[in-house]
Amino acid sequence: MIFHFGSNLKMNQGPEEARSFVRKIRAWLEAMPDRGASVQLWAALSYTNLAAADGERGGSGLWIGAQNVHWEDAGAFTGEISPVQLNACGATFALVGHAERRALFDETDERVAAKLRACARHGLRAILCVGESRDAYGAGTGGAFVDRQLELAFAGYEAPHLLIVLYEPVWSIGDGGRAADPGYVDGALARIRSFLTRRFGDAGTTIPILYGGSVDAENAADYTALMHCNGLGVGRAAWRAEDFLNVLQSCLRGPRQVAAASQPTPAGP
Numbered sequence: 001m002i003f004h005f006g007s008n009l010k011m012n013q014g015p016e017e018a019r020s021f022v023r024k025i026r027a028w029l030e031a032m033p034d035r036g037a038s039v040q041l042w043a044a045l046s047y048t049n050l051a052a053a054d055g056e057r058g059g060s061g062l063w064i065g066a067q068n069v070h071w072e073d074a075g076a077f078t079g080e081i082s083p084v085q086l087n088a089c090g091a092t093f094a095l096v097g098h099a100e101r102r103a104l105f106d107e108t109d110e111r112v113a114a115k116l117r118a119c120a121r122h123g124l125r126a127i128l129c130v131g132e133s134r135d136a137y138g139a140g141t142g143g144a145f146v147d148r149q150l151e152l153a154f155a156g157y158e159a160p161h162l163l164i165v166l167y168e169p170v171w172s173i174g175d176g177g178r179a180a181d182p183g184y185v186d187g188a189l190a191r192i193r194s195f196l197t198r199r200f201g202d203a204g205t206t207i208p209i210l211y212g213g214s215v216d217a218e219n220a221a222d223y224t225a226l227m228h229c230n231g232l233g234v235g236r237a238a239w240r241a242e243d244f245l246n247v248l249q250s251c252l253r254g255p256r257q258v259a260a261a262s263q264p265t266p267a268g269p
């Protein structure tokens, strides 16, 4: 499966910075014409930067997307953006259900499901973010927590060919987050794969499943090497194009010696 690597830029950059970010990634892709066959790069930008980034990416194959999307196509929803509008700005995908949106902006499982269906209706790829809370992790019930998120997210969703799943345990994200142990992550990704295969049949075997949460140039290759890992989502360690490419190249170079797993596996109830 193609390795998917990208960054969530969160509430950073203006159009000029986004243009420059995309230009540098595009130059990297163009310098390695065969890369497109094995690596799919993506960047989740602020809405205000999508058109600028789309104008800059040319035929490089870089996906640009939004960090959120509304579930209706149009109407009186002040401050919201629909999948129709995202398509019109050149977006390739939308992040749906990021942990920060779930925690800070009332992103319920029902809304996540409605957003996924809206993306599917308009042929927009969705990067669905899931991950257990700190409490569930501490209680050893992370696996069941994520299963439930997936179950609810896929209500009425039948577009597995447009889906990517990004597993980001809440306790591993952002400042103060702690990168999850690779052994733990592999167990969680394997469990997500079984869920997807049960839910979508054969199509579930080809949905890319990525890890995210405090990924950086030091640890990225440890996750890339995991049997069940199809790619990475990086936040603050890849907000500058130079850093983005540095983390990417560290994945392509291969893993360091991985210490024995010290965190519990997510196979709990």
Ligand code: PGA
Residues within 6 Å of the ligand: 008, 168, 172, 173, 174, 175, 177, 212, 213, 214, 215, 233, 234, 235, 236, 237
């Ligand atoms: P982080 O963010 O890499 O800064 O932890 C990841 C994310 O929120 O997608």
